Amino acid sequence: MASRARELNRRKTVESRAGRRCEYCRAPQPATGIRYHLDHVIPESRGGTDDVGNLALACPTCNFHKSDHLSGADEQGSDAAPLFNPRKDRWDDHFEFDPRILQLRGKTAKGSGTVNRLQMNHPVQIEARRHWVELKIYPDAPRQ
Numbered sequence: 001m002a003s004r005a006r007e008l009n010r011r012k013t014v015e016s017r018a019g020r021r022c023e024y025c026r027a028p029q030p031a032t033g034i035r036y037h038l039d040h041v042i043p044e045s046r047g048g049t050d051d052v053g054n055l056a057l058a059c060p061t062c063n064f065h066k067s068d069h070l071s072g073a074d075e076q077g078s079d080a081a082p083l084f085n086p087r088k089d090r091w092d093d094h095f096e097f098d099p100r101i102l103q104l105r106g107k108t109a110k111g112s113g114t115v116n117r118l119q120m121n122h123p124v125q126i127e128a129r130r131h132w133v134e135l136k137i138y139p140d141a142p143r144q
């Protein structure tokens with residue numbers, strides 16, 4: 001079992017690397033009042049390690065829907081699209097934000113599969129995004 005100091009250090013490393021945003025939907029942790037999860041990009045149940053190189057900062061909504069899945073349904077409806085991997089993929093290559101409707105869209109099958117699997121456009125997320133956009137902290141926040 002990891003020591004408390006090691007766990008805090010890991011959290012600090014992951015949060016800092018992520019800019020304190022969900023690495024999937026970009027929800028800003030400081031604006032939620034919720035401590036985000038340390039997501040295992042490759043789930044431990046699928047052979048992923050507990051190393052920081054396999055961890056991503058994930059909001060509870062994304063983490064809950066991601067669960068131990070490795071793929072999601074793309075726009076063709078097949079369940080074969082691999083999920084976005086924050087340790088290997090660039091967010092901007094796979095997702096875009098439409099500020100008119102406050103929704104995230106996949107630019108690739110991987111992006112679409114991840115948007116669908118993680119339910120990144122759930123009405124609760126959209127409502128929160130409306131506030132974050134008004135505060136000018138979504139999809140990008142000023143550097144701190």
Ligand SMILES: [Zn+2]
Nearest residue numbers: 022025059062
């Ligand atoms: Zn999220």
